[in-house]
Amino acid sequence: EFVDLCRKNGINVPIIPGLKPITSSKQMISLPKIFHIDLPEDLSEAVAKCKSEKEVREVGIEHMIAQCKDLIKIGAPVLHFYTMSNPGPTRKIAEAIF
Structure with a gap:
């Protein structure tokens, strides 16, 4: 929608x-405030069900893998990741999509 x-x-x-x-x-909580964004409802619901921070991390990675696959499918020219000095999750995502 944004691209259109x-x-x-x-x-x-x-x-x-x-x-x-x-x-x-x-x-x-912090990302929407800092970047003035809305997080997907399905992601928010999945994170709310998590019982540990490890589960939150895995849910976040799985959600991002699906989002990246969708972006590639619709023709995103490249994907830019903000690692915030924590490259591990991005590495897992890249391994899953490329």
Whole structure:
């Protein structure tokens, strides 16, 4: 939807998605405040069911793998990951999608 809106308004440069895997329950509160974003409802619900931070990390990684596959399928020119000095989750995601 965002890409279509840009194209309709004459923005024709490549649009690169910036991706931050959720790796802790605290990020469910802090990321929306810092970046003015809405988190997907299904992700929020899945994280709410987690019984440990390890489970939250795995849910975040699995969600990001699915999102990346969808972005690749619809033609994202490249994926940009924000690792925040924690490359482990991004490595797992990259191994799953490439």
